[in-house]
Amino acid sequence: MLKPFEVIETIKMIQEENLDIRTITMGISLRDCCHSDGNVSRKKIYDKITRYAANLVKVGEDIEKEYGIPIINKRISVTPISLIAESSDEEDYVKFAEILDSAAETVGVNFIGGFSALVHKGYTVGDRKLINSIPAALSTTKKVCSSVNVATTKAGINMDAVREMGQVIKKAAELTADSGGLGCAKLVVFANVPEDNPFMAGAFHGIGEPECVINVGVSGPGAVKCALEKVKGADFGTVSETIKKTAFKITRMGQLVAQEASKRLGVQFGIVDLSLAPTPAIGDSVAHILEEMGLEKCGTHGTTAALALLNDAVKKGGTMASSYVGGLSGAFIPVSEDAGMIDAVVQGALSIDKLEAMTCVCSVGLDMIVVPGNTSAETISAIIADEVAIGVINNKTTAVRIIPAPGKNIGDMVEFGGLLGSGPVMKINEFNSEEFIKRGGRIPAPIHSLRN
Amino acid sequence: MRAVITVIGKDKVGIIAGVSTILADSNVNILDITQTTMQDVFTMIMLVDITKSNISFHDLSDSLEDKGREIGLSIKIQHEDIFNSMHRI
Incomplete structure (x- = not known):
């Protein structure tokens, strides 16, 4: 039998000391959502996210109730969109951000991460388009978070990307000026980014990750x-x-x-x-x-x-x-x-x-x-x-x-x-x-x- | 499944009666009860078996919390594992 002081300690940590589970983040691979037609790709993305994460919020709430521990956020991370959108010939990736936003809205999560690019050694065509789309994507969507990895210990620092991210951040701030530059709060520039981070705004589902995964912060x-x-x-x-x-x-x-x-x-x-x-x-x-x-x-x-x-x-x-x-x-x-x-x-x-x-x-x-x-x-x-x-x-x-x-x-x-x-x-x-x-x-x- | 019910607040008549009536009505078996006063606060801890409960965990939790509000105490039910995982290796 549990001892009373143990039970009380746990309850006190939760009620008085703000102990909580900060986030349950579902990582979803979108690697099978590439298509030469952007519209088809976006439909696949929306369908897959809403299918995999349909019960995420409900399960989170059930656990919260049964165990009596607050679970503050339920979130989703996806494969870096630069890798997915790249197969289409579209120039502007804002529509991809919008589809992530609407999928997040449908399943009821508060943030979705993965409007991301990994450019520590250089850009692909898709990386460049994605980075150009970041300011507009962050100003037109509510729940989408973006990240760009510009350096690793193995590859060194891509200073072209570092320079560009300064401009991207300035632009994101200008486009969201009426909310204090809120767009920038949803954008992280990384070195040595982890592929399984459940925390926003830097979460994405890395390419070495499985089809679908639960990470907890x-x-x-x-x-x-x-x-x-x-x-x-x-x-x-x-x-x-x-x-x-x-x-x-x-x-x-x-x-x-x-x-x-x-x-x-x-x-x-x-x-x-x-x-x-x-x-x-x-x-x-x-x-x-x-x-x-x-x-x-x-x-x-x-x-x-x-x-x-x-x-x-x-x-x-x-x-x-x-x-x-x-x-x-x-x-x-x-x-x-x-x-x-x-x-x-x-x-x-x-x-x-x-x-x-x-x-x-x-x-x-x-x-x-x-x-x-x-x-x-x-x-x-x-x-x-x-x-x-x-x-x-x-x-x-x-x-x-x-x-x-x-x-x-x-x-x-x-x-x-x-x-x-x-x-x-x-x-x-x-x-x-x-x-x-x-x-x-x-x-x-x-x-x-x-x-x- | 086993759960822990905790009642915390000021001691008064009828706490156990109030809680155990709800449990009996819901077909929840009480396995163990301890009560103590910690730092001037009355604390009752009940280990219960809810395997054969005739209502959902959510409803049971809500009715216990309602009862708590009615008699001016905090009454909570939580899955036993949250305590076991924190205090037992």
């Missing part, structure tokens, strides 16, 4: 912070142990939900992503965990070390709790989606430079960062170049999701709503990087890519 910064509150002043060994134990418990929830969802949907279980994903809600912040370790404000000296410890302990605790681990796995630091991060920026404790340093030791990268609307495309490209260089050299995933909010200046607040939160406009370096970005070409892969 957990959350629980609140539960980790509450656990640390009980070991105030203890040494770092104790801090690490406490985080590991909590991460283990959180991940076991994810594993249970993933197995159950995969069983009920008759779909292979892929991975559990061991990420601590914050939300703008009070008590669900990664920044507050770092502050609980003894930092006055997230962003001050010591923040990178605290985050490194947190990220490592989350992985160690989580790995043992799940049979298959993947995706991004680590702590997320999206500024606009984390009440503590927002506060740290507003108070002047957290700068974009410190965030860049933090991305060296945690999962993902410069995430949901709002910069002044007059930031040039070249500067955005240079920010991307720095971030992907960190990923390429350190053999890890990094990403940039940056919003040059039209008409906004440093200190303004931009409201995105829902889980995307609200972001303070951050100061960036005023000196330009234009000549650097203009060079184009590829930055070669680092020496340790030759590991064979």
Whole structure:
């Protein structure tokens, strides 16, 4: 028989500490949906998604009810659309985004990821068309998320793509100017992108993935912070142990939900992503965990070390709790989606430079960062170049999701709503990087890519 | 399938009667009950077998939650595995 304190602990983690399953994401291969006629291809895409994911939302809700654990999002990721749309001779891929949007609407998921291209070594015809279509696709659709992988440790950095993505981000912001540049919140530029990431906006169904798969992303910064509150002043060994134990418990929830969802949907279980994903809600912040370790404000000296410890302990605790681990796995630091991060920026404790340093030791990268609307495309490209260089050299995933909010200046607040939160406009370096970005070409892969 | 019912709130007369009436009406068998006061809060934990229940899990969950609202307590039913998976290896 379970002990009362165990039952109460679980309930408390869910009710008071915001423990939840952040997302059940169904990955669907669209590789059999290619056709020389775009209309035929789109019909196949729509039919396949709505058939495979017909019960996704219902199964998610049933599990939520039966196990009493909130499952915040049900989502879909698909094969990068550049690979699918390429078979048609259409120039503009916006219609492909629209069909994804309408399929997502039909099955009731809140986001669908995979309006994506992988161009780390160069472009195909389809990649180029897809990237050109991104700004319009993000402004005309609601649920479609887009990502572009511009670098890998094996291939180096495609600086032509880095330059182009700066322009794409600027354009996406302009086309969605009335909502603060919301289009950019649905667009991620990656280095070393994982193929099984369940989290948006960067999710897509990789080409090495099976026909259909269930990936689950957990959350629980609140539960980790509450656990640390009980070991105030203890040494770092104790801090690490406490985080590991909590991460283990959180991940076991994810594993249970993933197995159950995969069983009920008759779909292979892929991975559990061991990420601590914050939300703008009070008590669900990664920044507050770092502050609980003894930092006055997230962003001050010591923040990178605290985050490194947190990220490592989350992985160690989580790995043992799940049979298959993947995706991004680590702590997320999206500024606009984390009440503590927002506060740290507003108070002047957290700068974009410190965030860049933090991305060296945690999962993902410069995430949901709002910069002044007059930031040039070249500067955005240079920010991307720095971030992907960190990923390429350190053999890890990094990403940039940056919003040059039209008409906004440093200190303004931009409201995105829902889980995307609200972001303070951050100061960036005023000196330009234009000549650097203009060079184009590829930055070669680092020496340790030759590991064979 | 086994489930855990938790009742949390201020102690009062008729809690067990209220919950067990619903369970009896739904043909749900009670396997074990423990009750304790944790940090001044009354906590009752019931392990039940719902294999032969004559109503759906959703309806049972709703009627327990309604009962909780009626008597001013939180009453929840959850699949046993959520606790087992977190606390047992």
